[in-house]
Amino acid sequence: MRIAAIVNPVSGWGTARKQWPALLQSAGPSASAVETFWSEYAGHSEVLAASARRSGYDRVVAVGGDGTLFEVLNGLWWEQRGEMPSVGMVPIGTGCDYIRNFEVGGGIMDRFRAAVSPPAIRVSLGRFSIQNAGKVRQRVFAMVLGLGFDAEVVRLFRSGRFGRTGWHAYALSTLGAFSRLNSHNLSGSINGSSFHTSVLSFGTALGCWFGKRIEIAPPASPIRNEFELVWTEPVGFSKVILLVFLAYFGAHYRLPWVKNAHASSVFLDSSPPAWIEADGELIGKTPVEIEIMPEALSFAANGVKKKP
Template structure:
């Protein structure tokens, strides 16, 4: 049994257009499934949590990175269930986490991989009661992510670039204290990114050497910069 949690608003509505195709391929491959569509933020967390409680072992996140993140949080907040598999159908804007998995581009091929039960163990980060599977941003990086989410008309890389320009108007910096491998230091930073995956924002490879299964996180810390240096 597969529980598909689909965010129809992902990719500025692109995901909704994929609903029938996803259903068609699951039916073609004789895969028993139930699909639920979210209609507000954070609802995917509740859907994933409910699925775990109901004993569903294969939960599919269909949408963008935000949808995947919510499904991961719903699963992890259900008591670290080792028998639950997370599947990904990347139909959002940036689809950054999917880039780590080297998934094919066609829906049919992605669902074929899910059917064949290709399982890969990946690392998950935690801050208090929040979990992340790809990257975690603090500062400018986070401002861009928030602005992109609120933007209703630009999708993918152009949308991220628009969000970058909006964040540059503020250009706040933050005094951060970071401890890595026992070494602590304080910096006036534009942003800090903790990377489990290689990129964020569609094309920004802030932690290009990161691996999702090496039990380590990579850090990208950018000092406070002038606007001129940022554009360079």
């Protein structure tokens, strides 16, 4: 099996640059099939992934956080030449939530071995379309697409105002977003049926976790053929604090102002326009059209974690 590892050296505030060579050296024979490609600028991982597909690699491993995986997936998906390889992930980054959905071991060496070993499972992806500078832009995502409060948290986190690593930086970014707490009037459709509501945030999830261990959508799973939708109705500051606290334990669904549904297609517009994030990356503003792509990709893992 030919394996291309695409490494984002700035992931984890530079951790990947130091840790990846040491990891390869420690891995012994299991690293012999791995060729390393270093990304050099934002978006370069996408270019490298497209090249890896054209070059006939059997597996492409994203080494970094969820943002690195997002770039790798899009590089592979939109490249039409060559067979689609399977994808693995070695989580060395600021946010590594997607990998939490899978049985890949607990330590970094276990996760390396899972990423370069043959076992893989079929997972679903989401595809979305937005207007960007007057042009339609399409992308795919693996974990979650969120708008409103979620995207504002991501915007603050990416700014580095509260630090760039760790759950504490994400928690502080969440608190910082409270000062910009705005509701959005959504209109659109879910599975073709009309949908209208007011929200603080709206998430379309294929993974359970987001934002450094926040269990944002407990029923969601990468192997399901539909999204888990979860949204928060407009409430005051104290109730949002309670929501964030409970979400770290996946217990926020019990709150009456948190709603959920399942869908394979979603169209949303909002007033005022809302920022959108996909897998922790800011991508634009509403309107947005989202659809599921069942069993779109093979992901290196022994299985999906079972929820208790």
